[in-house]
Amino acid sequence: MAPATLQGAERTEASPAMEDPGARTTEQWSPTSEELASVRTTVARLKAAYPSVDADTVEATVKAAYDSFRQARVRKYVPILAERRSRKALAAGSTPDVTGRGER
Numbered sequence: 001m002a003p004a005t006l007q008g009a010e011r012t013e014a015s016p017a018m019e020d021p022g023a024r025t026t027e028q029w030s031p032t033s034e035e036l037a038s039v040r041t042t043v044a045r046l047k048a049a050y051p052s053v054d055a056d057t058v059e060a061t062v063k064a065a066y067d068s069f070r071q072a073r074v075r076k077y078v079p080i081l082a083e084r085r086s087r088k089a090l091a092a093g094s095t096p097d098v099t100g101r102g103e104r
Contacts, residue, residue, distance in 0.1 A: 035078070045083070046083070050091075
């Protein structure tokens with residue numbers, strides 16, 4: 001940036017520009033009604049796609065996948081990303097990572 005564009009801008013340690021965007025906050029994620037509908041749709045679609053997998057396992061896998069994106073600021077792509085993560089886990093035969101420390 002040119003020095004002129006920063007002229008007059010105040011920077012402090014607490015300014016939003018200096019905060020770590022990846023830092024975890026203590027805020028509780030509360031899904032919108034659209035996100036809840038998307039979770040139900042994803043669970044139904046994956047139960048049909050993986051009939052040999054227990055329904056509770058499919059549901060837990062989808063919930064864990066959505067939970068891993070709870071801090072995402074752009075919510076538009078969360079449903080497709082969560083479904084892809086769920087499909088990958090179910091195809092691999094793994095159980096959901098409820099700690100949220102899985103791959104990203």
